[in-house]
Amino acid sequence: xxxxxxxxxxxxxxxxxxxxxxxxxxxxxxxxxxxxxxxxxxxxxxxxxxxxxxxxxxxxxxxxxxxxxxxxxxxxxxxxxxxxxxxxxxxxxxxxx
Numbered sequence: 001x002x003x004x005x006x007x008x009x010x011x012x013x014x015x016x017x018x019x020x021x022x023x024x025x026x027x028x029x030x031x032x033x034x035x036x037x038x039x040x041x042x043x044x045x046x047x048x049x050x051x052x053x054x055x056x057x058x059x060x061x062x063x064x065x066x067x068x069x070x071x072x073x074x075x076x077x078x079x080x081x082x083x084x085x086x087x088x089x090x091x092x093x094x095x096x097x
Contacts, residue, residue: 003060004070006090007036011071014086018071020046023079027052032081034091036060038067041078055081058093 010016017026020043026032032055037046040063051057060067064076071077085091 001089001092003093004072006088006093007071009088010082010085010090012086014082014088014090015084017081017083018073018077018079020079023081024052026081026083027055030054031083033085034058034082034093035079036067036082036093037079038062038064038077040064043079046079056093 017023017032020041023032023035024043024045027035030053034056035046035052036058038060041047046052046057062070064078068075068077071080082090
């Protein structure tokens, strides 16, 4: 699966929360289906383990700048939560859980 394409489709057709605070809030509320975190994410709770609450956690092998670029955004993204994947296959990511 092309991760960049899946992220862009999820952002266009689904519901996604971007940013560490919104991601943590969505995960702890049980609204997130999967959390994607960049290698350079400053939140320790997102960097350790394979889950946030009961939500699968995918470690993106790149920086926040690279994750932002993969999402088609001109700014860094440290973490994002997929609430609704829309028509993307993003939920099929291997999370290591």
